[in-house]
Every structure is written in C-alpha cells, then in structure tokens.
Amino acid sequence: MNCYDASARFSELRDGRLSGVGRTELEGHLAICPACRREWAHFQETIEALHGLGAVEPRPGFAARVREQAERPPWHRRLVRRLFVPWQVKLPLEAGALVLLAIGTVLIYQRSPEMRQVVERPGPQQPAVPVEPERRDAAPDLTPAYKKAREGKPSQQVGPLKRGASGSRADEVAPQAKADLDTSVGAVVRKPPPPEKSPLAAPSPPPAGAPADRRETILPSSSLPQSEARPVAPREAEESTQALSAPAPPPAPQPFRIMTLRTRDVAVAEERVREWVQQAGGRLLDPSPAGEPIPSGQRAFSVVIPTQAVARFDALLAELGQLFGKEQEVPRSNEALISLTISPKSPPPAKSE
Amino acid sequence: MAEEPSADPQAQAVRQDDDLVAIERASTGDGDAFEMLVRKHQTWVFTLAYRMLGDHAEAEEMAQEIFLKAFRALKRFERKSRFSTWLYSIATNHCLNQLESRRRRPRVQELNGSARKGGNPGPLLDQVADPTAGADQALERADLQRLVQEQLLTLTPEHRSILVLRDIQGLTYEEIGEILRLEPGTVRSRLHRARMELKERLQPYR
Secondary structure (H helix, E strand, O other), X not given: OOHHHHHHOHHHHHOOOOOHHHHHHHHHHHHHOHHHHHHHHHXXXXXXXXXXXXXXXXXXXXXXXXXXHHHOOOHHHHHHHHHHOOHHHHHHHHHHHHHHHHHHHHHHHHHHHHHHHHHHOOOOOOOHHHHHHHHHHOOOOOOHHHHHHHOOOOOOOOOEOOHHHHHHHHHHOOHHHHHHHHHOOOOOEEOOOOHHHOOOOOOOOOOOOOOOOHHHXXXXXXXXXXXXXXXXXXXXXHHHHHHHOOOXXXXXXXXXXXXXXXEOOHHHHHHHHHHHHHHOOOEEEOOOOEOOOOOOOOEEEEEEEEHHHHHHHHHHHHHHXXXXXXXXXXXXXXXXXXXXEEEEOOOOOOOOO | OOOOOOOOHHHHXXXXXXXXXXXXXXXXXXXXXXXXXXXHHHHHHHHHHHXXXXXXXXXXXXXXXXXXXXXXXXXXXXXXXXXXXXXXXXXXXXXXXXXXXHHXXXXXXXXXXXXXXXXXXXXXXXXXXXXXXXXXXXXXXXXXXXXXXXXXHOOOHHHHHHHHHHHHOOOOHHHHHHHHOOOHHHHHHHHHHHHHHHHHHHHXXX
16 A cells, blocks of 8 residues: 555544455554654544534524524515505505505696796796787788788688698607597697797798798698689698798708597587687687698687697696597697697487387 | 434434424424424534634524524425434535625635734644643634634635534534435545645644
8 A cells, every 4th residue: 555545545544434454454554654644643633623623502592583583474474564454544545645646646747848848948938929919010921811810810711731741740649639630630739949939939020031931831821822722731832932932941840739629519619719718828820721621510720829828728628528639749839839620529329219 | 512413323313203293393383393493403503504604693694594494494394314414404505505605706704813824833733632731721722723713714615514514513424425415435535635635724733
C-alpha cells in the first residue's frame, strides 16, 4: 500500500467501516510511514474538532413562536378576513364606496375636457361672443349667404354638409354613431383651428394673397352663384378655393365632430337648441353647410359654442332625446363648431290586432 | 442533541412511537402536539441550520421555516422512513436552497475577529489533543469552535452538509444517503473529500 491509497482510506478506518485485509494493510502502512502517521493524526484532530462543535440551542420560546406561526392563517386568508369580516358591516360600506368611486370617476371623466383646458390655458380667456360682431364686420370677403349663415338665419340654398368632408377623421367616429350616420344625415363637430388663428372665435379678413381659411372652404356651397348652386363636397370646395388663392400651403387638418339627435318632436328640440345656444353665447349656422340634401323631417345645422359649454350642450341634447357622436373629443380651442342633425324618432309599430 | 437518529435502537423505537402519535394529532391541527414535536427536535434542527449558515438569527429563522414546512407537509409524511430522517431531508434541502439563493445574491460575509488572514495562526488545534490545557481552556475552546465553524463555512454546501450530517449530527452513511438521495459509495467518497478538504483548510492553524 502506498501513501495515496492509505490516505484514501482514512475515513473508512475512522468510521470503523474498514476490516480484514484492508484494515491490516492500512495499519501496517501507518506503522512504517511517519508522514502518513502525521496525516492520520491531523485527520483525526479535524474530525474531533467537528465533534467538538456540539449542539446549539435556539432562543427560549422557540417552539411557542413556531406554533404561533403555524396556527396563524395564511396571508390570503388574513387579507380576506381583514377586508370582509364582519361582512354585515364591511360589505355594504365597501359596496357604497365602490359606487361613490364609480360616480366620481364618471364625473371627473365628463368634466375632464374643461379641466384640461383650464390647465393648458392659465391666462384669462376672452369671451368669444362680444368680439364676434366687430370681427365679422371686418370680413368683407364673406359672401352674403355665408354671412347669413353665420348670423343664424335660415337659408334654403345651402346644401347640407357632406359627411365625406370629414376626411380621415371619419375613422374616429364611434361605431354607434357611424351606424347611425349610415341611415341618417350626420352631424359634424368641427374643431376650430389653433386659438391664435381661430376664425370661429375671431374671424378676421385674410391678408391679400393669404390662403383662404379652411373653415370657409367647407361652407360656401351657398356662396356660389345661384346658377351654379349645387351640392358641393367640402373637399371639392376646398380645392377650388385653394386654386383661387395660390400659393396655398397645405391646410391644417380640421378635426370635427358629428352628432345626431333622435327625438320625438324635432321642432321642439330645435327650438330648445336655439334658445340654449343663444343663452350660452353661441350661434347657429343654419342650415348646415355641406353637400348632401337633408331628408325630410330632419333638421341639420351647425352650432358654434364656447368649448367650455360643450359638456352642457351634450347634457341638453341628452335630455332632448337619443344622442349619437358624443364620444368624440372636444376641441382644445375657444370655440367648437358642432354640426348637428335632429331626426325624428320612428313611431312605435302599430299593434296588430 | 435532542434526538440522535443513530442512538440506541430500543429507545429510538419508543421515541418513534411517541412521534407517530404526536404526528397524528398534529396533522389534524393539534397545536400542542405540534409544539411537542418542535420541542423534541428543535435542537438538532437549529444546530443543523446554524452550522450550515453560520448566523444565529438566520439559523433561527431557517429552523422556524423548516418546522412550518414540515407542519404543512405532515399529511404527506408516509411513515416509510423515520420522522427524524424525513425532517432531516426537509431541513437539509431547505438550507441548501437558502445557500443557493444566497450564492445568487452575494453579500458581504462578516467574519469574526478570529478569522485570520495570513499571519501566524497559532496552535489552536492543540486543544483537541490536549484536554489538560491551561486556565484559558474555555476561551481557547470557544476560539477553536469559531475557527472550525468559519472554515466549515468556506466549504461548498455539499461538503458542508455531509460533514454536518455525519460528524456533527452523527448520522449513519445509510441515513445520509436517504436524506441527500445519494448512493452509499457516493456518500463515502464525498464525505472523505469533505473531511480532507477541511483538514487542509485547518492546516495553517496547527
């Protein structure tokens, strides 16, 4: 047996698992080899040192603490208990709190456009309506029909607003509103251009050679000579206007809003809308300047109201009947141009006897 | 040690019967029976955890977790092996898992003042061979224990666990094989390598 083999059997010798020839050989080698004898002594010391480590006791009360932990219900049960027990008291309270939270969320959501506007416009806002007459007077290039429409007087020559004028923004109309528009004439809510150039809030005469205002380009089917009066698509009108006032930079995209109100009595609803718009400091552009004919029994016109009043206007319309298109975003400018169609609710089918 | 698994077989059988009754009651939610089981096995479970981890507070937390784990698994205890062996399995695996997660999240290991970095270590191990040491025997013995514990902690978790199970807890090769799920030959060779490695680490202090 050599030294390597001898040291490989130290553990077995130490644990009494070596017997017979193997044990005799190892003991014989240790007797003649001082190096292995020294290694064997160190090996034994190491194991004795490990034995000397002994047992360690935990702090007093360990078993009681473990028992307490074991008897403690798991966290999810504790959570449920804390949340719902006693359920006779906590459940009604929590249900009430949830309802309040939902109401609060809806209210905040409904008022958020105004709040957003207030945050974005820290300075005092000028009322749009008082300024309006002067600026309107200062717009010599407006056609008489257009002026008439601006003043809210009815005009029979103006075609209704073509829905196609909405351009790509038509995709943003809510599905319900879109479905509604497929069967009846839609209404348009148009975001005015940026506030500093808002022609709705403060129309001013464009400088010579300046590009025509986009808002005007969608209106003036009524501004054409009587002989040429025909329903003109806004896009077409826009192109023709731009061609007249070259060079024309590409017009800024015009956001819009289409709303349809279905009500039992169209005349009453129209009256209420007119009164309300007047009180709110807005005005009606009547009829809606667009390209499609208005089906009989419906009324279509555009409304210009302060943007802050849009939520109240929505509320009024909701009172008057079933409203579609309210989901669209409120413009972030002083005034909002809303094109509205009021259509009669179809009478309930007669009961067959 | 509260219970030596490889002690007198007759006494073991009596204790095992006691364990089985307590296990039956504890598995049905009897807190007293569970507390009795904890009291009976807490010393060796805590010793195992302390020798494996080297920190008193951490070892106590670990021992607590081991008992809670065992308590929740009591219904799955099949009584094919002894309760202590089953508990050893849970304890050892839990400690090895803890060491593994610690290895993944390395932290500064605080060594006590007796950890010598180079220099002359001194003949500390003389205490083992010479029981008639001087007046400072207790102090030196404590130093020795601290030194061995520190060197034990430098070993790999596998070597550490097999040394703790065999040379501190005194389990048989067969019990170690059952706990660590190793073949007898693997137990023998791994134990020998672990002992030789510890011997080499303690060599400078002789």
